[in-house]
Amino acid sequence: MGSGSTKLRLGVLASGGGTNLQSIIDACSAGDIDAQIVRVICNNPNAGALQRAERAHIPNCCINHRDFDTRTAFDAAVISQLQQDRVELVILAGFMRIVGADFIRAFTHRIMNIHPALLPAFPGLNVQKKALEYGAKFTGCTVHFIDADVDTGPIIAQAVVPVFDDDTEESLSARILEQEHRLYPHAIQLFAAGALKVEGRRVLIDPAYANTGKFHASALINPPPA
Amino acid sequence: MGSGSTKLRLGVLASGGGTNLQSIIDACSAGDIDAQIVRVICNNPNAGALQRAERAHIPNCCINHRDFDTRTAFDAAVISQLQQDRVELVILAGFMRIVGADFIRAFTHRIMNIHPALLPAFPGLNVQKKALEYGAKFTGCTVHFIDADVDTGPIIAQAVVPVFDDDTEESLSARILEQEHRLYPHAIQLFAAGALKVEGRRVLIDPAYANTGKFHASALINPPPA
Numbered sequence: 001m002g003s004g005s006t007k008l009r010l011g012v013l014a015s016g017g018g019t020n021l022q023s024i025i026d027a028c029s030a031g032d033i034d035a036q037i038v039r040v041i042c043n044n045p046n047a048g049a050l051q052r053a054e055r056a057h058i059p060n061c062c063i064n065h066r067d068f069d070t071r072t073a074f075d076a077a078v079i080s081q082l083q084q085d086r087v088e089l090v091i092l093a094g095f096m097r098i099v100g101a102d103f104i105r106a107f108t109h110r111i112m113n114i115h116p117a118l119l120p121a122f123p124g125l126n127v128q129k130k131a132l133e134y135g136a137k138f139t140g141c142t143v144h145f146i147d148a149d150v151d152t153g154p155i156i157a158q159a160v161v162p163v164f165d166d167d168t169e170e171s172l173s174a175r176i177l178e179q180e181h182r183l184y185p186h187a188i189q190l191f192a193a194g195a196l197k198v199e200g201r202r203v204l205i206d207p208a209y210a211n212t213g214k215f216h217a218s219a220l221i222n223p224p225p226a
Numbered sequence: 227m228g229s230g231s232t233k234l235r236l237g238v239l240a241s242g243g244g245t246n247l248q249s250i251i252d253a254c255s256a257g258d259i260d261a262q263i264v265r266v267i268c269n270n271p272n273a274g275a276l277q278r279a280e281r282a283h284i285p286n287c288c289i290n291h292r293d294f295d296t297r298t299a300f301d302a303a304v305i306s307q308l309q310q311d312r313v314e315l316v317i318l319a320g321f322m323r324i325v326g327a328d329f330i331r332a333f334t335h336r337i338m339n340i341h342p343a344l345l346p347a348f349p350g351l352n353v354q355k356k357a358l359e360y361g362a363k364f365t366g367c368t369v370h371f372i373d374a375d376v377d378t379g380p381i382i383a384q385a386v387v388p389v390f391d392d393d394t395e396e397s398l399s400a401r402i403l404e405q406e407h408r409l410y411p412h413a414i415q416l417f418a419a420g421a422l423k424v425e426g427r428r429v430l431i432d433p434a435y436a437n438t439g440k441f442h443a444s445a446l447i448n449p450p451p452a
Contacts, residue, residue, distance in 0.1 A: 027297075039300045040340070120360060121347040134346060135428035137384040140445075158363040160386050161449045165430045179445050186451050202361035211450045219405050220446060221385045224437045225412050 008035040008192040011087035013078070013095040016040050018049030018178065020093040020114060020184055025056045027185035034192045039085040041078060043097055045135045057070070057086070061123045063096055071156055073217055075103045089191055092136075092146070108196050109154075111146040112191070114184050118142060118158055123151035128173040139172070139221040141180045142186035145198065156196060157187045162222040227432045234261040234418040237313035239321040242355040244275025245403065246319040246410055247341060251282045254409035260418040265311040267304060267417075271321055285311070291323055295439055301329045308333075315417055318372070319410070325372055326405050335424050338417070340410050342402045344368060349377035351386070354399040362447040363389055365398070369413040371424065380429045382422060383413045388448040 010028075012022050021040065027033045040060040063081065068074035078223035079102065082090060092113040094100070101110060106124035117127040120144040122134075131139040140160040147153035159179035163172060190196050195206035229259060235255075240247050247266065253259045257447075266279035266286040279286035290309065305328065308316060318325070318339040324427035345368040358381040366386040373379035385405035385435040389398060417423050421432035 010247070031404045055451060061345065063326075117364075118344065118347065118364060120362070121344065135381045135425070135426075136346070136384050137368075138344060138380055140365070144361075155361045155363055157447065157449055160364050161445045161446055165428075165433075165436065175445075179447070182451070186447065188450075190449070201359070202362075202391075205449045207391075207451075209449065210391065211452055217387055217448060219387045219401075219410060220444060221383065221405070221412065221415070223383055223412075226435075226437055 008188075009086055009088045010188070011035045011039045011041065011046060011082045011085060011089075012042065012049070012053075012089055012091045012093050014049035014093045015096040016049065016094040017046050017049055018052045018093065020180055021049045022052050023181035024091065024093070024185055024188065025052065025058070025219075027188075029056075031157075033185050033189040035089070039087060041097070049093070051127060055120065055140050055166065062169050071098070071100050075100045079103055079106050089188070091184075091188065098150060101148060102147060104146060104167055109145050112143055112156065112184075112187060113151075113153070114180055115142045115144065115151055116173070116180065119144065119151055119155060119162065119200055122220060129169045131163060132169060132172055138220070139163055139176065141176050143183055145203070154201045156190065156197050156203045157183055159183045160220065162220065170213055172197060234340065234414075235312055235314045236261050236263045236317055236414070237265045237267065237308045237311060237315070238263055238275075238279075238319050240266065240275035240319045240356065241270050241273055241322040244278045244319065246272065246406055248278050248320070249407035249433045250317065250414065251284070252365075252412055253276065259415040261315070261414055262355065265308065265313060267307060269300075269321070271338045275319070279431050296326060297324070297326050305329055305332050315414070317410075317414065322334040324376060327374060330372060330374060335371050338369055338382065338410075338413060339372055339379070340378075340406055341368045341370065341377055342399070342406065343387065344379055345370065345381060347399060351447050355395045356390060358393060358395060358398055361446075362445070366404050367409055369409055371429070374396075380427045382414055382416065382429045383409055385409045386446065388413045 010018040021203045037058050043065045065074045090111040122130050142158045143156045145153040161175045195209040197204045263284050269291045271288045288410045291300045316337040344366045348356050368380045368384045371379040387401045422436040
């Protein structure tokens with residue numbers, strides 16, 4: 001896009017190492033998404049995500065949930081910071097706090113999350129292990145808008161990967177994470193391009209961005225036929 | 227396999243039109259699976275599956291559940307017929323009756339079912355419609371062994387297909403059905419080859435049959451990136 005255009009203003013919330021944050025930083029730098037991260041907020045002062053933001057010269061701060069008596073008060077502080085930064089899209093990137101009703105109202109269909117499973121299969125925590133133990137032959141990751149429940153909001157994009165018999169929790173998590181790093185920037189760019197429309201619980205994609213032609217006959221089978 | 231070898235003896239239970247039965251008949255005829263269907267049983271005298279069996283000269287009968295006072299009595303009649311035919315693997319192909327505990331005990335890990343969704347997502351009925359309405363970007367089909375609950379048994383094989391914004395229940399069902407017709411014969415052949423081992427709720431594939439090499443880097447994303 002041209003230098004005169006206005007980039008979508010992202011606020012990223014993270015609790016951990018921030019590899020998904022890094023993939024978004026990199027995609028912004030590379031010009032793959034028409035967005036800029038204007039704020040990184042961590043609820044944990046030791047989150048690696050803060051150092052990644054610092055290295056990329058992105059404004060960042062810790063808002064420690066332990067400093068607040070209630071989730072509502074913590075959420076209010078986060079909302080206030082995001083509004084001050086004129087954030088247009090909130091990105092949860094390994095953010096381990098549940099977002100409350102006030103937060104969702106303030107940013108309706110403007111909060112994205114990524115979940116390391118093919119929702120509605122395997123909501124909750126430790127889902128790579130759960131998929132493995134369940135014996136699923138496929139799992140993946142899901143980018144969705146946040147709604148009032150956990151892991152139930154309208155699905156924007158999904159990536160599928162096979163599960164193999166010799167997988168460990170680590171090998172499967174790594175295979176999924178590789179796709180997370182592709183999927184999240186892709187979903188953010190669809191939003192930045194104005195290509196997403198939420199209808200009930202379905203997220204429809206502007207056909208100009210859907211690229212379905214090359215894809216119609218595709219299917220994966222696991223275990224793969226000879 | 228050579229003409230002197232012994233083919234796996236299949237019993238197929240169906241309630242409806244029998245397109246999955248047909249795909250198995252065709253795969254047996256083509257020699258793609260080392261199995262023969264020795265009996266088709268329908269619980270409904272008008273099931274198209276009976277005509278398909280008749281056309282293929284496969285022994286077939288109707289055991290009408292309405293003729294029995296209890297599910298246990300109906301199941302006992304079906305089990306008796308299958309045992310008389312020395313059936314080694316029972317194939318549920320659109321069989322709309324729940325299989326009882328006695329039946330499962332008589333054929334532990336020797337009853338397969340196919341379900342038109344990526345279990346554990348979307349168990350139950352009308353699941354193509356449910357996947358569409360949920361806004362899932364992928365769905366598919368699952369071949370699994372039957373256990374004591376519905377749609378929960380150990381997963382043998384799965385196929386994934388994308389869901390598109392312009393899908394109807396019919397178009398999505400057709401895309402899944404195309405994969406069902408590939409997946410079910412494939413899963414039966416893995417059983418016939420002795421390549422399946424059930425460990426807890428995981429079904430492990432003999433590595434000689436897993437063909438994972440060509441597959442390790444594969445992933446699908448929907449909506450597909452540019």
